[in-house]
Amino acid sequence: MNKPSLAIRCQQLTKTYQGKPPVEAVRGVDLEVQAGECFGVLGPNGAGKTTTIEILEGLLPPTSGSVRVLDMEWRTHELEIRQRIGVSLQETQLSDRLTVAETITLFRSFYQDGLTADESLKRVSLTEKAGAWIKNLSGGQKQRLSVALAIVGDPDLLFLDEPTTGLDPGSRRQLWDIIRSFRDRNKTVMITTHYMEEAERLCDRVAIFDQGRVIAMGTPRELIASLGAEHVIEFSLQQELAGPGKRLLQEWLSRLPTVEQVDVSNGSVRMTAAESHSALGRLFEELEHRQLEITSLTTRHASLEDVFVQLTGRHLNDDSAE
Amino acid sequence: MIRPNRNGTVVTHSQSNRPSPLWNLTTSRLREFYRKPEAVFWVYFFPILMVVALGIAFRDKPIERITVDVLASSGSTELVRALAADPRVKVLEFDEATCRQRLRTGKSDLYVVLGESSRYLVPAVDYVYDPTRPGSVVAKDLADQLIQKAAGRVDPVTVTVQQYNEPGSRYIDFLVPGLLGMGLMGGGLWGVGFAVVDMRIRKLLKRFLATPMRKSHFLIGVMTSRLFFMVPEIILLIVFSWLFFDVRIYGSWITLFVLVLLGAVEFSGIGLLVASRARTLESVSGLMNLVMLPMWTLSGIFFSYDRFPAVAQPIIKLLPLTPLIDALRKVMLEGATLTMLGSELLIMSLWSVACFGVALKIFRWTD
Numbered sequence: 001m002n003k004p005s006l007a008i009r010c011q012q013l014t015k016t017y018q019g020k021p022p023v024e025a026v027r028g029v030d031l032e033v034q035a036g037e038c039f040g041v042l043g044p045n046g047a048g049k050t051t052t053i054e055i056l057e058g059l060l061p062p063t064s065g066s067v068r069v070l071d072m073e074w075r076t077h078e079l080e081i082r083q084r085i086g087v088s089l090q091e092t093q094l095s096d097r098l099t100v101a102e103t104i105t106l107f108r109s110f111y112q113d114g115l116t117a118d119e120s121l122k123r124v125s126l127t128e129k130a131g132a133w134i135k136n137l138s139g140g141q142k143q144r145l146s147v148a149l150a151i152v153g154d155p156d157l158l159f160l161d162e163p164t165t166g167l168d169p170g171s172r173r174q175l176w177d178i179i180r181s182f183r184d185r186n187k188t189v190m191i192t193t194h195y196m197e198e199a200e201r202l203c204d205r206v207a208i209f210d211q212g213r214v215i216a217m218g219t220p221r222e223l224i225a226s227l228g229a230e231h232v233i234e235f236s237l238q239q240e241l242a243g244p245g246k247r248l249l250q251e252w253l254s255r256l257p258t259v260e261q262v263d264v265s266n267g268s269v270r271m272t273a274a275e276s277h278s279a280l281g282r283l284f285e286e287l288e289h290r291q292l293e294i295t296s297l298t299t300r301h302a303s304l305e306d307v308f309v310q311l312t313g314r315h316l317n318d319d320s321a322e
Numbered sequence: 323m324i325r326p327n328r329n330g331t332v333v334t335h336s337q338s339n340r341p342s343p344l345w346n347l348t349t350s351r352l353r354e355f356y357r358k359p360e361a362v363f364w365v366y367f368f369p370i371l372m373v374v375a376l377g378i379a380f381r382d383k384p385i386e387r388i389t390v391d392v393l394a395s396s397g398s399t400e401l402v403r404a405l406a407a408d409p410r411v412k413v414l415e416f417d418e419a420t421c422r423q424r425l426r427t428g429k430s431d432l433y434v435v436l437g438e439s440s441r442y443l444v445p446a447v448d449y450v451y452d453p454t455r456p457g458s459v460v461a462k463d464l465a466d467q468l469i470q471k472a473a474g475r476v477d478p479v480t481v482t483v484q485q486y487n488e489p490g491s492r493y494i495d496f497l498v499p500g501l502l503g504m505g506l507m508g509g510g511l512w513g514v515g516f517a518v519v520d521m522r523i524r525k526l527l528k529r530f531l532a533t534p535m536r537k538s539h540f541l542i543g544v545m546t547s548r549l550f551f552m553v554p555e556i557i558l559l560i561v562f563s564w565l566f567f568d569v570r571i572y573g574s575w576i577t578l579f580v581l582v583l584l585g586a587v588e589f590s591g592i593g594l595l596v597a598s599r600a601r602t603l604e605s606v607s608g609l610m611n612l613v614m615l616p617m618w619t620l621s622g623i624f625f626s627y628d629r630f631p632a633v634a635q636p637i638i639k640l641l642p643l644t645p646l647i648d649a650l651r652k653v654m655l656e657g658a659t660l661t662m663l664g665s666e667l668l669i670m671s672l673w674s675v676a677c678f679g680v681a682l683k684i685f686r687w688t689d
Contacts, residue, residue: 057532059688082534089532093524097357098350106350108336109343110535119334133357153533154335 006071007157007188008033008056013065015051025051027212029065033190033205035156038183040199041192042304043209044316049192050090050161052209056190057087057159070157083112086150088143090161096135100126100145103134104152111153120152124178140171147178158182160191164198176202196304196316208308215311223307229260229272232306233279235297237267256282261310272302272310343535347543351517352550365513365551369505369559376501376624377494377567387412388461391421391433398436401447404472405434405465425450431461434469445473490570490655498563499650500623502556503585507617507643509555510589511610513548515597519606522597522689531687541594541682548590549583556582573653577660581653585646588670591677592642598681601689617643645669 008031015026026048033039041049054060056067058074058081067074069081094103104117114120121127124144129137137145143163150158160179164172179202183189193199199206200220208216208223216223224230241249246264253262258274273279276299287294308316356362390405392398394415405413416424421433437446447469452458521527530540560578563569571578596613600606620627620634621643630638638644645666652658652666660667 059528059532079534082532087529087532089525089529092526092529094526094529095350095354097354102350102353105341106343106346107533109341109346110530110533112534113335115334116336149529 005035006032006068007035007037008039008067008069008190010052010056010067011065013052013055013067014063015048015055015060016063025212026055026062029209029212029214031207031214031217033188035188036183036186037204038179038189038191038202040203040206041190041209042194042196042199042206042308042316043192044194044308044314046211047209048212049194049209053159053161053190053192057085058082059087083153084156086153086155086158088146088150088158088160088163090165092146094134094142094145097133099131099133100137101130103145104148107149108152114153115151117152120148123151123181124148125174138171140167140174143167143171143175144178147175151182155187157188157190160189162192162194164193164195172198194316196308200304206304208304208311210308210312216307220304223304224302227260227272227302227306227310229258229274230302231273231276231279231299232270232302233273233276233283233297233299234268234270235294237269238293238295240267252286253283256286263309270309272306344539344543344546347535347540348546348550351544351547355547355551365509366555366558369501369555370562373498373501373559373563374566376497377563388432388457388464389414389430390461390465391416391424391430393418393421393433393435395436397445400472401434401436401469404469407472408464408468411464411468421450425452425458428455431455431458432465434465490572494563494567495569495655496626496651497624498559498567498569499654500647502559502582502650503621503643503647504618504623505555505559506552506582506585506646507589507614509552510548510586510591511593511596511614513551514544514590514593515600515606515610516603518544518594518597519600519603522601522686523603525689527687528689537685537687538682541678541685544594545587545590545678548593549586552582552586569654571654572657573659574657577653577658578650580660581646581649581663584667584670584674585650588642588646588674588677591674591681594681594685595677598685601686617641620644622647640669642670642673 010029010031013026013029013031014024017023017025029048029052031039031052041053043049051060055062056069058069058078070084072081074081098106100121101117104120108114108117108120115123118127118130121130124147126141126144126148129141134142134145147160147163150160158179163179164175167175176198179189179191191198191202203220205217205219206223207214216226218226241264249269250262250264253259253264253269253271256271256273257278259279260272260274262269262271271279280299305316308314388410389412392401392405392413392415394417398415402413402415405411414430416433421430424430425433432449432451435448435450437448449462449465451462518527531537560569560571564571592613593610596609597606600609617623620630620638621641622638623643627635627638627644639648649658649663649666649670652663
């Protein structure tokens, strides 16, 4: 099959929900997803991830902007696109009293070509649950079935909206493997998530969403590198600092070797550094010199979470920030 | 179904021989239904319960007892004796106020007052009765007959009577076709309407929309599965009424079957239309009651719609339920054939097509 180089392309996408007041869920999003990549849409709840993906899936009309999926437009080629994409929605309650096999056979019947029911169950490791009623599946099994239903038409492009939300770490990893093996067949995946670890591990490229806009885009490595410093040092001071003391602290911390960014709030400090050992060495000397005591200290590699924090000043899963 | 591979080769992709989506949609709905035993019980048991209750309440019994009061006065004993000659009449004597009150509250059917006789030298009586109560009217006529006879009237014509109470003429015979129609209406509306809105709430409709499924296949599948539930319900009801109330079908079974199918299609179409936009179970049940209420009262389930004013008749006849019940009665009681039911079949077909078409157009797939 002659594959388009771009699986998804949208330009200046906006979506405003009518209401009092109107909600601008998406405010001008441009995305280009290459064929064969796993593209992550990362952002906090309410950032416009689901609205965006549902517009791309042809389930919601955009308020303005253009969308091309597999080089076709929804308006003119809806059925052709549907035959070639697979979708897993955020919260679909399948019929409780149908078996796994019956459900997958039902969905298979909608597609002209596709996998056999057995094969798609095998790919999500649900073969032994084929005869079970859906109401007797665990959360992780339900999510795997949802993915099986999405791939049963053997799609070129797979949309997954928060497939791992609410799952335990084991089930989450299992789902990552399934998604990776799908991608390894040279197919395209678009996945939304609010877990930065998931985006980092799974996605070739990531778009970080906040308040209806894309605030950063690139490979996870590029985004983390954009911080200029790959290490994060966090510590808490015994003393509370305010006003001039806080400003002073910020100033001398910024002058530590290889330190890029410093955040001081109350008694806790978060800073990024290119080389943690040289920054830490001087930090201890300075603390001793200034007679400041620290109660805790951690260092780690920077993550997409830190990128988000640097761009917005908020944490990714900090619901109180909304 | 999942089957082990017979020839050892691994089949991972398939193209041909896939079962049709319409078949799969229909069987899925059927499976969901019969895997809920409590739902099956109520769907099939409730109409029978209804026939039993109404059949007993409205069984045609001869008038057994007529209560006649007599205003106590000097000559009233003779009057009481005359009335008591008929074993069906129960006679009691009271003062005026009590007589009046007993008539007003329905404890008696009539009271008789011995009138002034001095002016004409013949006895005279007054009947006080309620002309709107059939029992009261019958009581007046019977009391008059007894009193006149006791006073010496001789009937010039000799009469004999035969009692007629054949199957086909009783109230239960009139009622069962009405209940069949009501069952088809309720089953179609509730069954389809609730299932569809429930699927919308569960976002299953949205999930279907995300596949290349044809929308008409889904709607036809829902309707077809409804037909399959309906047939046993109707058969059960007919067999039950035949066994316990001796209700017979004078027309052909095939004609009746065609009518039942068309009725099921018609009302599942209406159910789809009612459910085509609703987002909550509350709103869809409100809408369904609104749609059904006029038909419950006007379409002749329990009594003939001839009782409504003449101006309303053309409108009543156009309601979706009226032609169904009319046609069912004509087939079951008069033995009508399909060719005699042209106008009924036409009205029902028009409702079916119109509702399905509009539902398909305005159907809300997302939430």
